[in-house]
């Protein structure tokens with residue numbers, strides 16, 4: 564589970580997060596929407612331990628990230644907007660390297676290959692140098708790392724920006740697979756369409772606050788867009 568309890572973050576005098584309370588259960592895909600500067604990346608960075616909270620707590624799988632960063636990192640995977648891989652290593656070798664870094668269970672070459680296959684990386688690409696990979700292929704390697712380390716919580720920041728519609732659709736299916744395996748997913752996105760398609764909940768952030776939470780399955784695309792835009796603007 565991913566949990567924020569009265570989580571606040573100041574940058575100097577500027578408040579970027581104003582007491583966030585949020586719980587994302589195993590199997591949920593929670594999409595954070597919000598205008599630029601609303602606090603989405605700050606939220607994710609706090610869960611990943613990249614920055615320290617000013618007050619409050621960020622918990623992953625019951626572990627306080629600021630108090631026990633190493634323990635928290637063991638159950639977490641992260642997919643940034645641009646996944647960086649070692650360009651001269653193959654997808655397989657990158658996975659081997661990152662899975663070893665992550666610690667956890669010893670995996671055989673067959674296990675690692677199975678992780679890449681589950682992540683949807685084509686057989687003929689697995690042993691090619693990653694420098695020739697598309698954005699979608701690099702993301703699949705990152706998903707394979709999440710599978711290999713048996714991550715309980717997955718954080719994503721703008722993963723579908725710059726993906727073509729087919730790659731974006733494929734990526735959403737992968738996320739759904741992970742969530743059906745019990746991973747809790749928190750994703751910052753500007754992609755309302757994907758949030759509606761794959762999210763189990765959508766949270767709208769404005770000026771460091773979660774101002775609305777929606778169940779996408781209970782609402783149409785047009786209504787979702789209208790409500791999200793209204794909340795982001797602060798017209799309510």
Ligand SMILES: Nc1ncnc2c1ncn2[C@@H]1O[C@H](COP(=O)(O)OP(=O)(O)OP(=O)(O)O)[C@@H](O)[C@H]1O
Pocket residue numbers: 574577578579597598599600601602603604605606751
């Ligand atoms: N390192 C920093 N130092 C000072 N202010 C920062 C820093 N990082 C973010 N901020 C400010 O904190 C607020 C929240 O920023 P954040 O990056 O979390 O927003 P965001 O919702 O992810 O935006 P975007 O959609 O543009 O990625 C903004 O006002 C931003 O300018």
